Amino acid sequence: MSRTLDVAIIGAGIMGCSCAYELARRGLKVGVLEKDTIGAGSTGKSSALIRQHYSNDLTARMALHSLRAFENMEEELGSDGGFTRVGFIAVTSAKDHAGLEANVALQHRVGIHSELLAPDALREIMPHIETSDLVAAAYEPEAGYADPNLTVNAYADAARRHGAVIQLNTPVTDVRFSGDRVAGVDTPDERYDAPLVLNCAGPWSAQVARRAGVELPVNACRAQVAFLQRPEGHEAPHPAVADFIHATYFRPETGNITLAGLIDPAEADAVVDPDDYNELHDDEFMLDVGERVSRRYPALWESRAAGGYASLYAITPDWHPIVDEVPAGSGFFACTGFSGHGFKLGPAVAVMVADLLTRVADPEFSPHLFRLARYAENDAVQGQYEYSIAG
Numbered sequence: 001m002s003r004t005l006d007v008a009i010i011g012a013g014i015m016g017c018s019c020a021y022e023l024a025r026r027g028l029k030v031g032v033l034e035k036d037t038i039g040a041g042s043t044g045k046s047s048a049l050i051r052q053h054y055s056n057d058l059t060a061r062m063a064l065h066s067l068r069a070f071e072n073m074e075e076e077l078g079s080d081g082g083f084t085r086v087g088f089i090a091v092t093s094a095k096d097h098a099g100l101e102a103n104v105a106l107q108h109r110v111g112i113h114s115e116l117l118a119p120d121a122l123r124e125i126m127p128h129i130e131t132s133d134l135v136a137a138a139y140e141p142e143a144g145y146a147d148p149n150l151t152v153n154a155y156a157d158a159a160r161r162h163g164a165v166i167q168l169n170t171p172v173t174d175v176r177f178s179g180d181r182v183a184g185v186d187t188p189d190e191r192y193d194a195p196l197v198l199n200c201a202g203p204w205s206a207q208v209a210r211r212a213g214v215e216l217p218v219n220a221c222r223a224q225v226a227f228l229q230r231p232e233g234h235e236a237p238h239p240a241v242a243d244f245i246h247a248t249y250f251r252p253e254t255g256n257i258t259l260a261g262l263i264d265p266a267e268a269d270a271v272v273d274p275d276d277y278n279e280l281h282d283d284e285f286m287l288d289v290g291e292r293v294s295r296r297y298p299a300l301w302e303s304r305a306a307g308g309y310a311s312l313y314a315i316t317p318d319w320h321p322i323v324d325e326v327p328a329g330s331g332f333f334a335c336t337g338f339s340g341h342g343f344k345l346g347p348a349v350a351v352m353v354a355d356l357l358t359r360v361a362d363p364e365f366s367p368h369l370f371r372l373a374r375y376a377e378n379d380a381v382q383g384q385y386e387y388s389i390a391g
């Protein structure tokens with residue numbers, strides 16, 4: 001690889017690869033340095049739900065932009081990301097009903113196709129869903145899920161076609177500065193000079209930032225996923241569901257499988273060393289998530305546990321990312337901390353980051369909400385629910 005770049009990107013997950021694509025498409029000379037392989041971090045193990053249920057104008061618009069990108073990926077990137085439309089249902093308790101209504105109203109304002117459904121109408125969409133504890137639910141017919149490995153490789157290949165170089169098995173060991181400006185990055189074998197460096201290292205991003213003397217409040221947290229084999233009579237795919245009452249999400253996977261995980265604030269407490277953690281699922285987790293999901297989809301009481309795994313979320317204090325130049329004016333940018341819900345936002349994040357790095361005066365997606373200083377300013381991102389993954 002040429003050792004002089006316009007932008008050096010650290011990490012080849014969805015963020016590193018989508019940003020590489022967007023920056024290379026705009027004519028910048030981009031190099032992506034990845035310590036392992038494409039999608040080796042959170043991305044490759046993402047549940048990859050593509051929904052638009054968010055509480056802020058910015059995140060809702062980004063989710064909509066990204067949904068359209070997933071739908072048109074083959075046309076734009078030359079290969080598709082395995083987007084499968086199954087629809088998405090969000091259910092909340094009566095206490096969060098006003099928040100649910102507010103989110104649907106926001107969705108309508110930004111052009112998202114979403115409906116507030118009474119329990120009867122919800123059962124027409126998903127006949128086997130338990131609704132006795134519900135006042136209403138939000139339904140997005142256009143939502144679905146993607147294949148995270150196909151998606152990240154589609155971005156990587158498209159970035160390469162625009163001239164980006166992606167170096168695998170190449171850990172960044174140092175971020176170099178010249179005075180107040182970033183000057184490049186070092187790997188065990190090479191020095192790369194670049195006036196712009198983008199930290200897309202996900203769960204490792206705080207370590208990477210520390211090499212440049214920057215503290216980022218991003219923890220690597222263990223998050224588990226379970227596979228449940230649906231019983232006979234339930235072979236047809238069901239919509240994806242986020243159940244804020246039982247703090248769980250689930251979606252169909254190929255082979256009559258339902259994939260399930262938690263949406264539980266306690267996941268932020270499971271801080272681990274991203275280079276040394278248990279990648280297997282726990283038996284207790286399988287029982288717990290199986291029970292939570294079965295309360296919403298009772299047919300799954302008869303399901304069979306079909307394995308699972310653990311991976312990493314990169315979690316910030318408000319479960320929202322940091323997309324910012326830190327320190328200001330340094331040329332060293334953070335694009336990290338997507339806290340368990342970043343995959344779907346990847347296409348829009350690429351536009352946000354490319355506008356930021358190329359100093360576009362009137363960006364489509366202003367990164368102001370995601371600035372690092374919000375924590376010190378006591379202005380963290382707020383969501384409609386206690387658990388701000390939908391913030």
Ligand SMILES: Cc1cc2nc3c(=O)[nH]c(=O)nc-3n(C[C@H](O)[C@H](O)[C@H](O)COP(=O)(O)OP(=O)(O)OC[C@H]3O[C@@H](n4cnc5c(N)ncnc54)[C@H](O)[C@@H]3O)c2cc1C
Pocket residue numbers: 010011012013014015016033034035036037038039040041042043044045046047048049050170171172173200201202203204205208223224225261311312313335336337338339340341342343344345
């Ligand atoms: C179990 C699970 C379920 C999820 N479900 C969803 C979902 O349904 N919907 C959704 O939108 N999001 C979901 N997410 C979140 C989403 O997957 C992440 O937010 C997203 O993938 C983060 O991408 P990233 O590029 O920031 O980080 P990563 O994919 O972690 O990429 C970081 C990369 O940086 C590399 N790296 C680290 N340090 C260095 C270094 N020093 N030098 C070079 N390379 C380095 C790593 O090897 C890695 O490849 C889920 C995540 C998990 C784990």
